[in-house]
Amino acid sequence: MRHIAVIGSGPAGYYTAEACQKQFGDAVRIDVIDKLPVPYGLIRFGVAPDHQSIKAVAKRYEAVALSDTVRFVGNVMVGRDVSIAELAQLYDAVVLATGAPADRPLDIPGATLGGVFGSAAFVGWYNGHPEFAQLNPAFDAPGAVIIGNGNVALDVTRILAKTPDELAGSDIVAHALAGLAESKIKRITILGRRGPHQIAMTPKELGELGHLARARPMTDPKDFPPDADDALLEPGVRKSVTHLRDFSAPQDGPTPITIEFDFFAMPVALEGDGRVERIIVERTQLDAQLRAVGTGERYAIPCGLVVSCVGYQTPPIEGVPYEHGRGRFANSDGRILPGLYCVGWARRGPSGTIGTNRPDGYLIADHIAADIGTGSRKAGRAGLDALLAERHVDIVTFRDWLTIEAAEVARARAGAPREKFVSVADMIAARG
Numbered sequence: 001m002r003h004i005a006v007i008g009s010g011p012a013g014y015y016t017a018e019a020c021q022k023q024f025g026d027a028v029r030i031d032v033i034d035k036l037p038v039p040y041g042l043i044r045f046g047v048a049p050d051h052q053s054i055k056a057v058a059k060r061y062e063a064v065a066l067s068d069t070v071r072f073v074g075n076v077m078v079g080r081d082v083s084i085a086e087l088a089q090l091y092d093a094v095v096l097a098t099g100a101p102a103d104r105p106l107d108i109p110g111a112t113l114g115g116v117f118g119s120a121a122f123v124g125w126y127n128g129h130p131e132f133a134q135l136n137p138a139f140d141a142p143g144a145v146i147i148g149n150g151n152v153a154l155d156v157t158r159i160l161a162k163t164p165d166e167l168a169g170s171d172i173v174a175h176a177l178a179g180l181a182e183s184k185i186k187r188i189t190i191l192g193r194r195g196p197h198q199i200a201m202t203p204k205e206l207g208e209l210g211h212l213a214r215a216r217p218m219t220d221p222k223d224f225p226p227d228a229d230d231a232l233l234e235p236g237v238r239k240s241v242t243h244l245r246d247f248s249a250p251q252d253g254p255t256p257i258t259i260e261f262d263f264f265a266m267p268v269a270l271e272g273d274g275r276v277e278r279i280i281v282e283r284t285q286l287d288a289q290l291r292a293v294g295t296g297e298r299y300a301i302p303c304g305l306v307v308s309c310v311g312y313q314t315p316p317i318e319g320v321p322y323e324h325g326r327g328r329f330a331n332s333d334g335r336i337l338p339g340l341y342c343v344g345w346a347r348r349g350p351s352g353t354i355g356t357n358r359p360d361g362y363l364i365a366d367h368i369a370a371d372i373g374t375g376s377r378k379a380g381r382a383g384l385d386a387l388l389a390e391r392h393v394d395i396v397t398f399r400d401w402l403t404i405e406a407a408e409v410a411r412a413r414a415g416a417p418r419e420k421f422v423s424v425a426d427m428i429a430a431r432g
């Protein structure tokens with residue numbers, strides 16, 4: 001028998017469990033361990049609440065979770081309840097699928113002012129992540145600034161711009177819906193430190209901005225290179241740039257909310273008395289390596305809310321080699337140390353779609369098969385249970401999760417949208 005522990009129950013974790021199941025059949029026991037009492041990581045807490053079709057992939061993970069060889073071990077935090085060294089004693093392979101749940105810091109003066117949030121916190125807030133449920137952002141100023149030209153910037157912009165009716169059918173949490181319903185935001189500025197040809201936004205997500213009920217995206221034709229240059233772009237980026245060019249067409253009339261793309265605009269400082277009142281931006285131009293270089297021209301954009309969507313990083317774990325510059329575990333093709341592996345964003349850094357994690361999981365399953373043979377008679381889940389019982393850790397199982405999920409659906413029956421539990425205590429209480 002082989003014993004495998006997967007730390008993290010998001011896409012990378014469940015694709016790894018699925019791949020190990022396929023690799024070893026009945027001759028494996030896989031524990032998927034998560035610090036929260038609920039599974040699915042990024043699917044529940046990161047994917048935009050109005051992108052329910054993306055969240056539907058959780059059904060695939062459920063099939064894996066309900067099989068005899070795999071179990072979910074929720075409410076167990078590695079580093080607090082059990083250490084990596086202890087897991088290495090108990091399991092033949094330990095796989096870190098911990099994602100990249102921390103914001104890359106926005107390293108400019110004023111970044112700690114009130115009203116300035118990283119996207120991990122802000123997205124976690126509207127998705128009901130227990131660590132961010134108390135964020136309480138204010139939407140009382142007309143200006144909001146989103147920093148970054150990736151898909152997370154688009155998600156945040158869309159959620160700020162949508163009407164409550166447009167959010168019906170989503171699983172945005174009640175506190176976020178209530179806060180956004182009072183929003184006084186009239187102008188959302190999306191800052192890109194480089195130009196339209198350098199965006200990291202994908203066409204489908206960008207196209208959605210063009211179909212909002214009360215908000216219109218706007219670009220400035222002066223920011224674009226000649227049309228013919230688009231032919232040089234990779235097809236996906238070319239489609240995205242076509243959307244951006246369409247957004248520069250004259251508007252029919254005033255709209256309640258404008259979404260302004262401000263390209264070649266690098267944030268240099270945030271200013272305000274306790275809370276952000278303006279962002280100072282420097283015009284840029286691109287150097288020969290297509291890096292943004294400041295021109296010295298600066299201007300201020302008034303705003304009461306800033307969300308920095310400049311990418312994520314994997315939090316380090318004591319004793320695990322870490323690549324600080326790239327914000328991920330130091331690894332060679334997923335191998336960290338003998339018996340210790342990483343997958344998904346913890347291995348590659350935060351890039352790609354949910355599906356990108358699938359081949360990652362299969363790669364690690366191949367490595368594990370090559371490295372551990374038929375296993376080495378370790379204690380596996382029985383050993384973990386004994387250790388956690390000794391420490392009075394209250395494990396939440398996948399069956400418990402199904403009860404929690406049913407309770408969430410029941411709460412929502414009274415009215416849309418679906419209401420999630422936003423505290424660990426409430427989640428645990430809901431399992432009955």
Ligand code: NAP
Nearest residue numbers: 148149150151152153193194200309310311312350351352
């Ligand atoms: P991302 O795609 O890496 O984009 C980060 C953006 O931040 C880039 O435009 C980058 O500009 C900018 N940036 C970085 N540092 C900056 C700084 N100091 N000042 C100003 N701008 C800065 O990251 P993401 O948006 O967080 O997305 C993470 C991954 O999740 C991506 O693969 C994304 O496609 C995926 N995702 C997908 C979906 C979806 O499919 N619907 C939704 C959300 C996220 P430079 O290019 O100049 O570095």
